[in-house]
Amino acid sequence: MTDDIKYGDILEPGDEDIRAENEKIVRDGFWAKLKRTASHIPFARDAVAAYYCATDRGTPLGARVVLYSALAYFVMPADLIPDIFAFVGFTDDLAVLTAAMTMIRRNISDEHYDRADSALTGLGKL
Numbered sequence: 001m002t003d004d005i006k007y008g009d010i011l012e013p014g015d016e017d018i019r020a021e022n023e024k025i026v027r028d029g030f031w032a033k034l035k036r037t038a039s040h041i042p043f044a045r046d047a048v049a050a051y052y053c054a055t056d057r058g059t060p061l062g063a064r065v066v067l068y069s070a071l072a073y074f075v076m077p078a079d080l081i082p083d084i085f086a087f088v089g090f091t092d093d094l095a096v097l098t099a100a101m102t103m104i105r106r107n108i109s110d111e112h113y114d115r116a117d118s119a120l121t122g123l124g125k126l
Helices: 016-037 044-055 061-075 088-104 110-122
Strands: none
Touching: 016 044, 016 061, 044 061, 044 088, 044 110, 061 088
């Protein structure tokens, strides 16, 4: 993903290289970004549950691809509304994550949310 991000492209599965790149971005940067931002974003629990759903090999590939795309958008520093703008900066991240979670809602489980709650408690965010 580059600076020429378009909303319609964010959740598209893309080719295998793009899917692999999104997964790497999320695996390498998710927790660092979350630690920096969790106290500023009201959707931290959903983001962590989405991460656990995406990394769950029991989750269908299509759902994992959608989640990795949304989470990569959250992790990447270049997005449509820079995160440095308090409150407003995360609205685009929230919109992308909400769209992704709506698309895969039957694949996200109570176990994913339980793991999210444990992780956020461990970070001192719950």
